[in-house]
Amino acid sequence: MKVGDLSPDALRRQVGEGNLLIDLAPFVARLRCDVDSAVRNLASMYAAFSVLPSDHFADFHIQVMREPGLRRWYRPQARFFFDGQPSFTPLPSDQAFAMIEWGLNWCVAAHAHQYLIIHAAVIERDGRAALLPAPPGSGKSTLCAALVHRGWRLLSDELALIDMDTGQVCGMARPVNLKNESIDVLRAFAPEAVLTPPVPDTLKGTVSLMRPPLASVQRRREPAMPAWIVLPRYTAGSPPRLVAHNRARTSLLIAEQSFNYDIQGLRGFDALCAVLDRCECLQFTYGDLDDAVRAFDALAATH
Amino acid sequence: MIAWSPNEISRFRIKDFGDDGAVVYDIASGDTHAVDALAMELLQMLMERAPRTADSISADLARLLEGETEADVVDAVDRGLAQLQRLGLVLGSAH
Numbered sequence: 001m002k003v004g005d006l007s008p009d010a011l012r013r014q015v016g017e018g019n020l021l022i023d024l025a026p027f028v029a030r031l032r033c034d035v036d037s038a039v040r041n042l043a044s045m046y047a048a049f050s051v052l053p054s055d056h057f058a059d060f061h062i063q064v065m066r067e068p069g070l071r072r073w074y075r076p077q078a079r080f081f082f083d084g085q086p087s088f089t090p091l092p093s094d095q096a097f098a099m100i101e102w103g104l105n106w107c108v109a110a111h112a113h114q115y116l117i118i119h120a121a122v123i124e125r126d127g128r129a130a131l132l133p134a135p136p137g138s139g140k141s142t143l144c145a146a147l148v149h150r151g152w153r154l155l156s157d158e159l160a161l162i163d164m165d166t167g168q169v170c171g172m173a174r175p176v177n178l179k180n181e182s183i184d185v186l187r188a189f190a191p192e193a194v195l196t197p198p199v200p201d202t203l204k205g206t207v208s209l210m211r212p213p214l215a216s217v218q219r220r221r222e223p224a225m226p227a228w229i230v231l232p233r234y235t236a237g238s239p240p241r242l243v244a245h246n247r248a249r250t251s252l253l254i255a256e257q258s259f260n261y262d263i264q265g266l267r268g269f270d271a272l273c274a275v276l277d278r279c280e281c282l283q284f285t286y287g288d289l290d291d292a293v294r295a296f297d298a299l300a301a302t303h
Numbered sequence: 304m305i306a307w308s309p310n311e312i313s314r315f316r317i318k319d320f321g322d323d324g325a326v327v328y329d330i331a332s333g334d335t336h337a338v339d340a341l342a343m344e345l346l347q348m349l350m351e352r353a354p355r356t357a358d359s360i361s362a363d364l365a366r367l368l369e370g371e372t373e374a375d376v377v378d379a380v381d382r383g384l385a386q387l388q389r390l391g392l393v394l395g396s397a398h
Contacts, residue, residue, distance in 0.1 A: 248324035248337040255335050262333060266316060269328040269335060273318040 004047030012039050014051075018063065021052040024172040025221045026161070027112070029104060030058035034065050035078050038096035041196045045097075045175040045209055048217040060107040064096045082107060094199050098207050101177060105158050108172075109259035115161040115170070116264055116271045119257040122155035122171050123147050125300045128227035129169050131160050131279070133257040136204075139234030139286075142182040145210050146289040147296055149190040154216035155224065164264070164271040167278065168223035173216040175209040183208045189289045226275050228299060229254065231283045238287035240295045250281040306354035306398035307384055309346065310391055319343060327390060336390050342383035346392055356398060357381055 003022065006014065014020045016039075018032030033039055063081035067090050071077055077090040080103045087106075091099055109117055120133035121144035130152075134140040141157045148154040155171025162169055175196075178186055183198055183206065194211040229250055230242075254272060255261045261268045282299075286292045316328040317338075324339045338346075348360055358373075361380045365373045387393040 246323045247320040248326050248339075251318070251320075251326040252335065252337050261335075265333060266328065266330060269316055269318075269326075273326070276318070276320075 001051045002047060003043060003049050003051055006043070006051070008040075008043065011043055012036070014054075015039055015042065019054040021054060021056050021058055022046060023050040023052050024104075024174065026170055027059040027108065027172065028052060028056060029060045029062055029107070031100065032063040032065070033096065033100065035093050035096035037094060038064060038078075038100060041097035041209065042100070044194060045196065045211050047211070048214050060104065060111075062100065062103055062107065064099050064103070066093055091202075095202050095207075097196060097209065098177075098199060098202060101175060101209060104174070108159055108161075112161065113260050113263060114164075116164055116261065116268050117259045118160040118162065118254055119158065119259060120160040120254075121157045122160045122169055122224075123152040124155055124224040125152050127224055128300070129155065129224035130228040130230050130296070130299070131169065131226055131254075131275075132230050132232050133160070133254055134232055135257075138232050139182070140232055141177055141179070142185060142234070143232050143286070143289070143292055145176045145178060145182075145186050145193070146189050146292060148176070148213055148216060149193060150293045150297075152296065152300075153219060153224075154212050155220075159259075162226075162271055162275060163223065164267055166223070167225065167271070167274045169226050170223045171220065173212045173220035175212055177204075178208050178210055180205040185289070186210065226279050229276075229279045229281045230299075231281075233283065233285045234287065235285055236287050238285050240288070240291040241285040242282050242295050242299070245281045245283040247276055247281050251276050304356050304358075304398045305395040306356050307349055307360075307388075307393050307395050308353040308355075309349050310394040312350065312392070315392065317343075327392065329391065338386065338390065338392075339383070341379055342386045345380065345383045346387055349393060354396065354398065357384060360384075 015033050020031045061083050067077040076093040078093040078096040079090040080088045080099045120131045121140050132140050144157045157176040196209045198206045198208040200206045314331050319325045325343045327336045361373045361377045364376045365371050
């Protein structure tokens with residue numbers, strides 16, 4: 001049974017009762033939500049994800065619920081709960097689906113310490129993964145969203161989960177978080193992409209989530225071996241430039257972009273070095289997504 | 304004159320990237336640092352023979368880098384030793 005197999009009423013009832021368990025692989029999330037717009041977006045964005053029986057083990061128990069009181073009618077808000085405890089301040093209820101996404105990211109980053117977790121997009125082709133670590137504003141998610149519509153498989157647009165025993169990287173193939181100008185850029189580049197209605201005035205500006213490609217969701221259990229670390233930098237009007245990046249400085253940058261490197265100790269350092277040993281380190285400056293696709297195609301063609 | 308020696312090398316895990324320098328993990332503090340390639344070369348020289356003064360290291364390094372004079376490399380050696388000292392990888396003592 002997939003999320004998309006449930007009728008709107010059945011989904012609303014199941015998630016309203018807190019009995020919707022989604023198989024994100026490698027995690028299972030139990031969701032409860034009473035915000036209609038979020039449930040509609042859930043149906044659209046997670047349509048291809050499996051629903052598990054309600055008595056199945058879940059790693060994360062998440063609720064996004066409307067706040068009670070008079071505000072409910074004139075300025076409705078919703079709050080995120082983790083394991084039944086309120087975890088963040090309430091936000092306007094039209095941000096409820098984004099809260100589920102941000103909250104899931106937080107759950108993984110704060111708890112899944114069996115992995116070395118890097119703030120990075122991850123895409124794969126022919127068994128080789130490219131990690132795109134970057135601070136906000138670098139165009140990481142836009143580039144990732146574009147490439148997964150041109151032959152690359154999506155593992156994640158936010159969290160690279162490095163298995164410290166095998167060196168492989170896992171992802172959940174969850175929706176891609178687009179912000180501000182990148183929403184229209186992606187719509188123009190990939191008209192077939194399915195996006196949630198943009199929500200303005202969030203902490204990150206206007207946000208919209210992009211449905212992950214079906215093939216990526218179907219292969220979400222399949223890890224990949226990192227082959228490239230590419231530091232993207234969007235510069236309007238810039239020609240594409242893919243140049244080697246210093247490996248020692250790349251190592252530090254990856255450590256800085258990790259959510260849990262500090263708590264992994266020596267094992268984390270060794271895992272980081274093992275990833276660097278396997279990867280070509282590059283900096284990619286670009287100003288046009290078609291140029292970026294060509295540059296990544298050329299990268300994938302190298303042996 | 305200061306003579307330099309490696310310091311508690313077992314406290315560190317070093318990943319050498321050759322011309323790209325290295326990263327060093329300090330097991331005691333949990334900190335990770337980048338070390339440039341020249342500083343790594345100096346550390347290697349000190350691990351082979353210590354204690355040594357900056358002048359002695361500069362003379363050897365100039366021989367290794369054909370075409371460079373001792374005067375050319377002395378500033379770089381001072382900077383490299385300062386970097387290693389800051390990270391706790393070398394210790395200086397009065398000579």
